[in-house]
Amino acid sequence: MSDIQQQIQEHAKKLLSDKTVDLFIGYKDINEPMLTEPAFIRDAKDADQLIWNPFCEHNLAKYLVGRNEKIAIVAKTNDVRSIVVLINEQQVIRENLTIIGVNCDDVIDRKKVEAEMDGKDITSAQIKDDKLIVKAEKISKTLKIKNYLHDSCLDNKRDMSEICDIIIGEKSSCKTEEDKYAKIRELEQKTPEERWEYFKKELSKCIRCYACRNACPLCYCKSCFVDQKFPNWVGQTTDLSDTMCFHIMRALHTAGRCVDCGACVRACPNGIDLRMLTGKIEKDVKELFGAEAGLNPETDNPMTSYKEDDPEDFIK
């Protein structure tokens, strides 16, 4: 682990001192257990702040839009796919970008760990080989890291090394992709009433903080539909109808673009499983239009292209 960290620091020093890039975006430590924050390094002297550990969960692609400078960015496999979408949508200029691909085999899901701690606040967390030692008030637990990884990391194992400029760490050692839509298929089999109850329960947790939108690397509109007043597309309340409309629309806006990086789920303070919505669209787009986002910067977005023989059995 520290080996990857050392390599990131070395690359940062080199890229910044020979002026290949103006800005290096990576992760740095904050004094909170199990958390890191994005680091924006402009001076080679500060490169020592950069870290790499299983808590580097942010999708840094979020910070690329709207910057007109040469940037190097640390990107996990899924983050690389987000960057590819941004390049495809002409939000980021590829030539200005140095992508440092890091294999994201072990990014820990904080919420899964917190669930083990009987609702107590975690006071410290340490990594020891493949184990995580977490401490809370009067509790200390040693957990196997591989049981506490993010679902979005487990479900998406792609080799994105062709896109990256620099690759750190060995290739992903994770198993082949299982049926990532199993949970969605299971829900699809249920009756409309059961599905409605599921989403009612899930989405009534929403407090409309828009953290999911703010964390999403693809939400870069200057004015978002939720902030618009004329027309007022969606009410600013936590009324179920309003939250539903917000989430349906947010999911629809990611259609054909979402790479399932899981940033929205990680950002949600109330633990709403938003991947059940975006994943459904991702699955449909894949099944119906044969497209997957973020694999190739050259391919068209499936929602802004068409085929004359697209399925239309639902149209009278």
Place this chain on the structure above:
Amino acid sequence: MSDDKEKTKEEFEPKIIAFLCSWCSYAGADLAGVSRLQYSANIKIVKVPCSGRINPFYILKSLQQGADGVWVSGCHPGDCHYLTGNYFARRRFTILKRLLEYIGIEEGRVHFSWVSAGEGQKFAEVAREVAESIKKLGPAKRLVKK
């Protein structure tokens, strides 16, 4: 909505919003009218320039504000006045329809059709079909804002 509760399903008269493209389906509705064809009076028509102009939000907002059903109709594929508007719309509607049903909105609340300017007969038939299927479902409750 409280009035609807007292009514039985037979008496229930749904509010249906129809988004019709101005070049084909709206003209089709016109032809149905001129030909004096009978179709359901529950359908309230909103004329839009093209089916590609229909933001999924129009459909959601209608359901939220108390419509019992929504019907979207445009030109047949290949006949779009703007050449490709309905092709893009078709993809969008496919995803929207599947997502709405997945969330638990009843199948049959939202309908899509292609009706050309010459198909007055088809317009009346589809209108009847849409109205009947929404009547059968009863008043919309799920997405309605109270």
